[in-house]
Amino acid sequence: MDLKQLEHFVAVAEERHFTRAARRLNLVQSGLSASIRSLEEDLGGPLFNRSTRRVALTPAGEVLFAEAQRVLAAARDARHAVTQVHGLARGRLSIGAIHGIAPFVDLPACLGHFRAAFGGIDIELTLDGSRALIDAVQEGRLDLAFTQPPDTSLDGIGSHLFACEGMVVVCATHHRLAGATELKLADLVDETFADLRPEWSVRRLVDRCFATSGLQRRSSFEVNDMPMLLELAAHGLAITIVPESVAAARGRNTRGAPVATATLCEAEEPCWELAAVFKGSSAGEPLVPVARAFLDLLKLPVVTT
Template sequence: MDLKQLEHFVAVAQERHFTRAARRLNLVQSGLSASIRALEEDLGGALFIRSTRRVDLTPAGEVLFAQARRVLAAARDARHAVTQVHGLARGRLSIGAIHGLAPFVDLASSLGQFRAAFGGIDIQLTLDGSRALIDEVREGRLDLAFTQPSDSPSDDLGSHIFACEGIVVVCATHHRLAGASDLKLADLREETFADLRPEWSLRRLVDQSFAAAGLQRQTSFEVNDMPMLLELAAQGLAITMVPESVATARMADTRGAPIATATLLAAEEPCWELAAVYKGSAGEPLIPVARAFLDLLNLPVVAN
């Protein structure tokens, strides 16, 4: 049993899904499955109960999950302590992020923690669209960007996928789709949609999904703001499609009009990915200041 196996185990335990965990870790699914099987053989028993749509922890897996997170946190703290000894007394950290990064990363809180640990580091933050952020990383104006991975990966950029979310349909609570499951994209083609503008990565993902299925849809509302997108759906003006965590967070917020969700068939469900993108490759590791920030977020770097 080693730290890499524990990272793989924790990813599957958090995602409850081998395919999503493999995407998050930048691994082929067969490699991830082999790693988990080796860990189970080493520990002498099953850690997961596997089904067609998801996996659940066995009692032994529940025990290991708690311990594994502690071990990985201790390893991260040790690396962080060594980084401080080596010295990040001066310097600059330039970070870029897409809008709507929460609930996946609380960027403001994380930057506050980083400032408390490394008071001599100047921090710069830029919010922009995915394509612009990736270009700025490539050109050296940003050290790190939190964005959707590039549609066409290149050798000069590395990335670590840290979120792989299924997309759900959001609608008003009285809508005919409210609470539906195992929908096909074709079931949505007669609906009126509210969408983000075309430069948003989420919009491109939804557009690509419908195009791949040979379907067209009607977008009557285009906005540049995720909360407004969800409010339009809540008011019954349209349906929309967002990552599951975004919908869950909105449903827990009692200040706005209530919303309902519907889920797609697993085979047709788009996966929305978020990645930490940086300049370099496996042979060119992150600069220390960017690595220290990812360590604070507990996002281990795996180069493409």
């Protein structure tokens, strides 16, 4: 058993889905499956029940999950301690982010922890669209950006993919689609959509999915605010498609009208991805030490695309 196997195990345990875990780890699925099988053989039994659409932990898997998290946290804390010894006494951390990452990363809290650890580092934060953020990283104006990863590999750019999440249809509680499962995109073409503006990665992903399927849809509402998008759906004016965590967070919000969700069939379910993008070395590390330190603080193992 090694740290890499534990990272693979934790990713599957958190995603409850081998395909999404493989995307998150930037691995081919067969390689991830082989790593998990090797770990199970080493430990003498299955760690996952694979009989459902989303894999579930066995009792042995539950025990290992807690221990694996502890071991990986200790390893990353050790690396962070060494970083502090080498010293980041002063400097600047320039971070960019797309809108709407709160369900995945509590960025203000993370920046607060970073300030407590590295009080001499000035912090700058910019919110923008995915393309503008990636350009800023390439040009050296940002050390790190939280955004949808580039559609194609870019020279000198590395990333850590840490959210790969399915998307769901959000609608009013009285809508005909409320609670539906295994929908196909073709089932939605007669509906009125509410969408974010084209510079949002969520919008581009939805547009691309319908275009790939050769389908057209009617978008009558275009907004630049995720809460407004969900309110339009809640009041029955339109349906929308958003990441699962965004819909779940809206469902827990007791203010405003309630919403319902519907799920798409696995073959047509878009996967929304969020990554930390940075200028990377050949070894897969951010070239900027302060960006490395911030990723260590977030307890994110770094991989390249």
